[in-house]
Amino acid sequence: MSGEDGFRQIAQQLATTGYVILPAALPEPLVDSLLLHFKALNSEDFKPAGTGRADDYQVRKGIRGDEIRWLDGLHPATQAYLEWMEQLRLHLNRHLFLGLFSYECHYAYYPTGAFYRQHVDAFKGETNRILSTVLYLNPIWEPEDGGELLLYSDQSTLLETIRPTYGKLVIFLSEVFPHEVLPVQKPRCSIAGWFRVNTNLGVNLDPPK
């Protein structure tokens, strides 16, 4: 899958079901370079993930146990990934009129035993996260390794069980699909990201993270 055809497929699927699961959407050398960059980082580069924004931010290991590092475009791999997402953003705005304004993403490392309980990717009282993306960076992932992403149509209706295999990209409407990550039996690497609309009204800054 590549270029405009790939973007067209994503837009069509999002317009019909609201989510899309792509086994190999990105060029493989890009996925390889992202994994190399991820692996070259130190554990001090990561911090325990929390829930909520700014003043409301809390680390709750009973809800999510991953460690995260936000991406910037300073490395060629992350720059290329952000550029791919920028092209996708432009395509989706052109064809689905979503008015996506920006994209933010972080590496996520789930140590053995970590999970992320069922949630939706939009903060309470805010509607700025429109589309969620997850790219998986696990070269070897067997069924017994756990860590599946479960996607629901409502809290109790399971739609998809998604194994976090290498290069797979999942995109879904952030506010529509509750989802969870089952406990991992070995470390699991991914990039989670969000396309947002701009909710910045007047002079109040709307911090991205």
Ligand SMILES: O=C(O)CCC(=O)C(=O)O
């Ligand atoms: O890693 C995944 O499969 C999903 C992660 C997730 O739901 C999140 O970071 O909000």
Ligand SMILES: [Fe+2]
């Ligand atoms: Fe999520």
